[in-house]
Amino acid sequence: MKVSDWLHQHPIQAGVVQEDWSLEQIMEKLLSNSRLNDLYVLDANNQVVGHLSYKKLAKLVLAEHSAHHTRSQILERVVSGTAAELMEAHFVSASPDENLDEILYRQLDHWVEDLPVINQREELLGVINLSDVLLEVMKSNN
Numbered sequence: 303m304k305v306s307d308w309l310h311q312h313p314i315q316a317g318v319v320q321e322d323w324s325l326e327q328i329m330e331k332l333l334s335n336s337r338l339n340d341l342y343v344l345d346a347n348n349q350v351v352g353h354l355s356y357k358k359l360a361k362l363v364l365a366e367h368s369a370h371h372t373r374s375q376i377l378e379r380v381v382s383g384t385a386a387e388l389m390e391a392h393f394v395s396a397s398p399d400e401n402l403d404e405i406l407y408r409q410l411d412h413w414v415e416d417l418p419v420i421n422q423r424e425e426l427l428g429v430i431n432l433s434d435v436l437l438e439v440m441k442s443n444n
Contacts, residue, residue, distance in 0.1 A: 303332045305405060305419055306398035312438075313395060316429045317341040321351065323385040325362070328385055332359060339416045342387045342426055349424035352389025357444045362388070397428055408433060 317338040319328050332338055332354075341359075343352035394412045396405040396419050409417045409432055418431040 303402045304398070305400050305402055306342075306427075308402050308430060309398065312431075312434050314416075314431055314434070315417070316426050317443045318344050318426060319354070319385045321345055321384060325328050325359075325388070328354060328388070329359065329363060332356065337403050337429075340414075340418075340429075340438065341385075342418055343385045344426070347398065349420065350420050350426045351424075352386070352391050353393035353418070354385065358388070370435075371434050383436055393418070397421065402430075402435075404432065406432075410411065416432075 314337070317331060317340065318333065319331055321333075321343055328341065332341055339356050341354040342350050343354060345351045383399050393416065394408055394414055396408070396417050398419055398421055405417060409430070415432045417432075418429050419427045421427055
């Protein structure tokens with residue numbers, strides 16, 4: 303099955319933020335939907351330019367509640383601000399013309415629950431949720 307076919311059968315609205323969003327705006331978006339595991343940063347042309355993981359954002363927000371701060375945690379708190387400053391510019395993704403079987407191994411290798419699907423114009427088409435894939439596999443095995 304092609305990735306594009308999977309997206310058609312299992313549409314999931316990806317969580318997106320703009321480059322200039324503050325940490326507070328980012329967290330409001332992330333926490334507004336319990337299905338969101340990650341957020342993707344869009345530039346002014348709606349092209350995907352980065353990724354914000356739930357884990358990284360949680361560590362950043364909860365760092366102030368930690369009794370001990372590492373040097374990197376302190377520096378991260380000082381320099382953090384906008385989505386563009388917090389995002390990871392390099393992240394794993396899939397294209398719509400790939401086979402689902404091929405990208406699942408990539409998803410598992412990188413331990414990514416939501417794998418973004420990005421077209422040649424760097425537009426976010428959706429995400430493939432690993433839990434949804436597992437449910438489908440379990441159904442087909444019964």
